[in-house]
Amino acid sequence: MKSTIITPLILCVCALTAAAPALNAQENISKIYSDAMAQWLDGRPEDAAGALKYVAYRSSDPAIAVAALKDLVVLLAEGGKNSEALPYLVKGEILSPEDFYMPFEKGWNLLSLEKYQDARAAFQKAQTLTADQGLSSQAGFGMALAEAKLSGPAQALEHLRSIYTRYPYLFSPAAQMISFYLEKTKKRPQALNFIKESLSSDPRNIQAEIDLARLYDKTEFYMAAWQTYYTLYDLDPEEKVFADKTTKLVKHIKGKTENLLYWARMGWPVHTGPVEQGSGPKLKLGLYADKTGVPALVKSFTFISNSDFDIMDARLGLLVAGKRNMQWTIAYNEINRLYDIRDSQGSAARTTANSVRIVTKIPGGVLLLKSPELLPGVHGINRSDKEVAGELLVLAREKGFWLINETPVEPLVSATSASLANRFKLPELLKAMAVTIRTRLTYLAASARHDSREYNICDSAHCMAFPGLQAENEVSAEAARATRGEILHLNDSMAPANFHRACGGLTRSGANDNGKPAARPTPFGIYARGVEGPPDALLCLADDKTESSDVIWTLMLRPEWIESRLNRSYKIGYLTALVPLARETDGRIKSLRAEGTAGTAVIDGAAAVSDVLTAGTLRSTLFSIRPIYSGKLPEFFMLRGIGTGNGEGLCLLGARGMAQKHGSKYLDILAHYFPGYKVKGGQNPAIKKGR
Template sequence: LYSLDPDNKQLAKKIAKYSKEFGNKSIDYLFYLRLDQPIVHELPSTPSPKIKMALYANREQTPQELQAISFQPSGTATVTDEKLGEVLRVPSYIDKQIVFNPLTGGVDLQNAKGHIEFSAKRPFTISLVHPERTLLIKNAQAENIFSADLSDKELQGELIVVPTSGGFMLVNNVNAEDLIPALLASRVQSITHPAALEAFAVVLRSALLQAAEEQKDRPYFITDNDTDFKFKGINLIFKTLLDASKESAKIRLTQAQAGSYDNCGVLTADQIQNTADKPGYIFSPANVSKYLLSNPPADLYSRPQDPTQWSGIKWMYVYDGKEIQNRIAYKQNIGKLRAIMPTSLTPNGRILSIRFEGSKGSYEAKTPQEAAFILSAGTMRSNLFDIVPLYKGKNIKSVLVRGYDTGFGYGLCLQGADGLAKKGMDYKGIIKYYFPNARILNTTTGTIN
């Protein structure tokens, strides 16, 4: 909870208490992936547009200032200063440390014994001599250990180290095609059909290249914690994902919102129907509760075979009123929480903004993301839900939230794509189904349909 809501003072006190009881290494309480050596070692690299991805970003997509990391290449690596050129060579499987030096305000590159081999106050690049080799980033340290997922990551491409006023930032400069299998790996745990994986790879590729075009003047295009791009390292990939990425390179979406989300209900936000078995009432704000309380159709494309997994489509939470009140207080003190009212909805009932009324005033969360954080500290699955406040006297004691599907409902539904694939549809058909108005570029012929 503290990692989702780091300003929560009550949780901070509990962390301090547990630190005294169990020792001062709070980082040991967290579920971080730790790797001693590179797992992949070697992976073919496909020349393609470069993607600059900032590593170790927080919930607001801000890359964290790191204090130290270790790195280990699976092949010979070079360290290059932007003005001095190559300054150091690192042999295979040799650990090096990069440490922020507060005395100089720069960054020191050290060997395993702590001896400084290179120092810099300007960006420098760690590159692999052979591009099919990999680079393992280990033991990332930040001032706030809850600010981002500080797990070890294995990378392809270059690592750019950017000194900052209080530490340094990491940017992975990598071929788009080399990144796609790892992005697939972090999102498709329950997606198994090759056609569904290939369709998702098309969406990721299209979104990556669009981000590269739109953000080309920025020091990085995406972060490893973007909503659409969760990157946990190429160490998670396997052959099925490599095959899906290679096969899907034949087409690319243009002029489309190339988003994705995990589970879909009866109707997506862009009016794509995931069932032929329509209920007898229209999908509208007035009828949202009927959808939330009724059984999903038997022929729903995203229907899970395992009945215990229905919570991916229909879900329910109870949130504590005081915690909601405390999160509002970060923005404005409205006193005791007394009412919660959606103020803006999409035509089919998705919540875009919410007003919170209190004993001392009111506050409006004007985006779905802010509304989700205030209500749930970031655990809300989608913006299609209704709210049932439970009172103690005049004040809200807790809030029951009943919801449907995941994400914002735009783009590719992953479970729906898997369902269509099981019915025999290929990845191009799945793309056309979820993006019926998109222009599709044939990357082999250059033609657009």
């Protein structure tokens, strides 16, 4: 009897003892996998790849092995190691034969290895493994590139046109590649139309902008070619091609060139009366600032005041008393190094060697600043006309002057909100934006962000882009009034109140806009987010899906322009690979290694990465990179990215979605994007109750 009882117990103990090493081994595999992800975030992709190889071959759990293989092949693809990736993809197909991504990734590797028939077959197989239109279109995009090599541009165009008409999230790159292949078939007028379509879908597609400039030039649209090359020259003033083309094409231009560019010109003030000043702190706003936050040196400008005004000399006092609705000019005279003040007739009213201040006689009077002339060679500054309130300081500087607007915070809130909201006039959205912008402006004014003490905030994206008071509308003005005095606080301190255009699903503070549970970032996870279409319920998704490049985007970048930017400082030769290194905890790239035939360079910081890759137009640093080779060198770098902006604070398009799709109130919007923050001040009863 005892033996019959003891024997099963002994067998059970033996089984548990035998299972223990396997369990421990699997625990070790999980730790190795976790360490690999830490190495990846830390900027050691080669170490991470080594650990992932071990996990892929040693794990007894097929799910873990497949996940490791997917992460591994993404890292190998980013490093241009296409041959090395293929055996791992074969193993992946054995472990997970129904997985779309295994043949899909194999297709891209084979394409870069110039095995075009095999690449086409792999993409075709991938299409048989999915019913998802987006994934099928992504495979079709790769197939089109393979067909171009096998059968020529005509066959590629057939595939691309299908994607162009059916899948909105590849609209811009599909239109760009259609244009690329049409140009190869000498159909430049049609190519021109498609590259315009590409830019209309993604205005930040700098490769499409470059292609547009070239096509305008080739088709002898010289005015448009000059305008487009000038825009590129403004973005990348060190690019010799853009500089030379701008100089050459300007010979075809008649009239004042500054009136033919993207800078907005206004004939008359929009505001005919004073604006409300509010009771908040005053700012010193540096106008016409560059991307580093330094105001440009101005040689001359004209202005119209909607009230009578005085021009006060910093040393001598009152110089001129002017009348409203008359155009005046202040200009630096290079010959005598003095500042000329001219009236509406062009007559010299006064001359001074000192700084002057323009003061409206009615509080809240508005000045329209027109046609600022900057020093030659200055680029990257929006020179549009703009309205300002408060006082205008014309600050004397060598060879010109700075323009500093001394103004309360409140007049800036409505106009900035309206500009950022674009064409949308949703009251609750604009209220949420008004509170955020008011807080941000107040926070910036108290922060030491500039070397000069003459101003504490600037009108460029370095602080907050300010278009001018003329941008406001009746809804934004009412939203600013309704929330007057309301400021975001974290505990007892004022909040930084950051904002960005589109998070793409998750903000950095954890606000979830897509209804999916947040997962830890992995190489494949970030890559797949750029391949798969966003969920329809995503808050920041546009109603017109062809305008969704703020949320999900794909760039096909030619390497020669990246090489040009890199070789100015690093001398890398021909570019062979771009390898992401360190990433933020949410996967955003912090540094990048550029590998070339003559050397290697490491690019540190989000701004530097954006400058090198796209001359500062990169939407976000949450992206993956795939070089697509033709021979030993890349023909394109394919970037698949998520969102626009740094992902911090208020998602502007997500806030729009909450107000438009769900009818959310502004306090609910703020609570969603600023968890743990409180709105203080103002007269809203809900705030006074501690909501």
